[in-house]
Amino acid sequence: MSDFDYDLFVIGGGSGGVRAARVAAGEAKAKVALAEESRYGGTCVIRGCVPKKLMVFASGYGPAVEEARDYGWQIGDARFDWGAFHPKMQTELDRLEGIYQRLLDGSGVERFDQRAVIADAHTVALADGTRKTAKHILIATGGRPVRPELENADLGIVSDDIFDLDTLPKSILIVGGGYIACEFAGVLAGMGVETTQYYRGAQILRGFDDEARGLIAEEMQANGVDLHCGSDLISMEKDGEGIRVKATNGTERVFGQVLFATGRRPNSDNMGLEEVGVKLGRRGEIEVDDYSQTAVPSIYAIGDVTDRMNLTPVAIREGMAFVETVFHGNPTKPDHELIPTAVFTQPEFGTVGLTEEEARDQEPIEVYATSFKPMQTAFAGRSARVLMKLIVSQESRRVLGCHIVAPQAGEMIQMAGIAVKMGATKEDFDRTVAVHPTMSEEMVTMRTPTRKA
Incomplete structure (x- = not known):
């Protein structure tokens, strides 16, 4: 016993x-x-x-x-x-x-x-x-x-609370620039809520590939999110049925709700x-x-x-x-290397491996990137753009990073993640026949580097 x-x-x-x-x-x-x-x-x-x-x-x-x-x-x-x-x-x-x-x-x-x-x-x-x-x-x-250390921060809600709302507010301020803030900004704007987002940093989605997050910010704004980088809250107080907010960008506005997505x-x-x-x-x-x-x-x-x-x-x-x-007596370390992940912004963002910035600090690289209007939305007269991007080691030719900003990017990056995890080279991608007509075919048809670093 x-x-x-x-x-x-x-x-x-x-x-x-x-x-x-x-x-x-x-x-x-x-x-x-x-x-x-x-x-x-x-x-x-x-x-x-x-x-x-x-x-x-x-x-x-x-x-x-x-x-x-x-x-x-x-x-x-x-x-x-x-x-x-x-x-x-x-x-x-x-x-x-x-x-x-x-x-x-x-x-x-x-x-x-x-x-x-x-x-x-x-x-x-x-x-x-x-x-x-x-x-x-x-x-x-x-x-x-967690909420920020701000007086009256309890007037706002956090991500846990979103799922329990009885009704959606007519307007909302989302505070934060990480994936949770950006995902909910897209969701609520798509549901008809007048959505404003403040982020104190210079660009949303810190830590992700710069080119990718720049495109996502542009597309979020095109989709109706009133995005303000370099902005943070100074104060908030109850104002009738709403919340009055003063910000570092000099504005003072009343919102139906404030969502803090400022960390966990x-x-x-x-x-x-x-x-x-x-x-x-x-x-x-x-x-x-x-x-x-x-x-x-x-x-x-x-x-x-x-x-x-x-x-x-x-x-x-x-x-x-x-x-x-x-x-089982078999010492096993969880593998935290080259984990593919998706951010469900609108458009979606799928990523695996190194960003361009990380890779160029590590070794000489080639960058293969293309941004274009996909067939489906172009036909409908929309201006939405997608991004396909590969980061390649000049020496080993291995694909060090893959970044996709596009509808269904999460589905695409799961498959691309297998290749990157296996150590596929740019030439392995090149040898793969394109599936046409798709957005993802660009991943295997980019022949000339956009730039070297």
Whole structure:
């Protein structure tokens, strides 16, 4: 008999924690428990990727109706009805949460629907006062959006709150320039909300390829987002049914709502971590080694709470690597190199590998890039442009980065990501026959470098 109640106790029922728990219980036949204080599915399913993508889909039908008219379809005026869409979205999230719960139950994982904290290296204290011991503890508590330190910041909402609005505001100010801010700017503008965005930096989507983010900013403005870079809030106060905002750009306006998308923090507060010897970083992130192990050998952490690569598929991979390391005796490091990702702005942005700026600081490169009006929108008389871009090492000829700004860029970058991960060269791309007529064929037909650096 084990000296512990469980072989593994997981704190957090998001994508990473659920995957680790059910694989450890199912494949490794471990005795596993999991505690979740909110809803199963975590940020991705309940407050992030899934509802966000449903809203992206919903917001795209308005422009699609307009475009359909240019293709000869006789369609009346289109108007978005949040009251019709919102309950259906919530029903879908409930369905997905149920799937997560059934996956755990089917794997034999014991569930505790309450908060859990660390009591010591092998003990978890539950909110109801009970204590459970485990040989290994895995923390997968994710992250949360935070408000800026500004007086009356509580008048605004954060990304979690968007999905619970009873009605959409007539106007909204979005504060921030990261992917969450830019995605919601496109979504809400597409749903008919008068959308303004302030970002204190010089250009949105900091850290991404400069050329790509420049095009996205132009297209967002063309799609109706009133974007102001170099602007931040000075003050905000209640004004009747709205919120009066003063900004560093000299404006003073009243908005129906203010959305702060100004950053996220790991959920590591008040969990007893530092008291037992787990080390936290400056932002509250749990510090782990290459195998997701903390400074306390029996305690591991994966996902956004470690603030390594905050993406759902990465958290899942980290969970799988943890099980392989701890329960199969096969030390496995999660691979954080060359991860393809998509930003669901409008237009979408798909990216893998190095930006042009990163690559040219590293070695001599060639840049292959083309920007054009795609056939579908050009026929409809739209000015929307797309970008296809490859960053190539002059020495090895390997494709170091691939960046796509276009409708369905997320679907394209998944496939391109395989080639880049395999170490494909520019000549490998050149040898691939184009699929015509498509936007993505440009990825294999660009023969002459746009520039060298």
